[in-house]
């Protein structure tokens with residue numbers, strides 16, 4: 001079972017919930033995929049996810 005959760009706030013890639021396992025993280029309704037979480041984990045934790053962070057992951 002695969003359920004679309006929504007787009008990653010960073011790269012806009014669709015994040016799915018697969019068999020109860022979310023392929024990313026959700027914080028206060030904001031979705032971040034695992035790829036972006038891995039890329040940004042050194043300087044961008046879940047608490048700083050914001051709409052204006054869009055595109056930051058793909059810039060580097």
Ligand SMILES: [Zn+2]
Nearest residue numbers: 008011033036
């Ligand atoms: Zn992403």
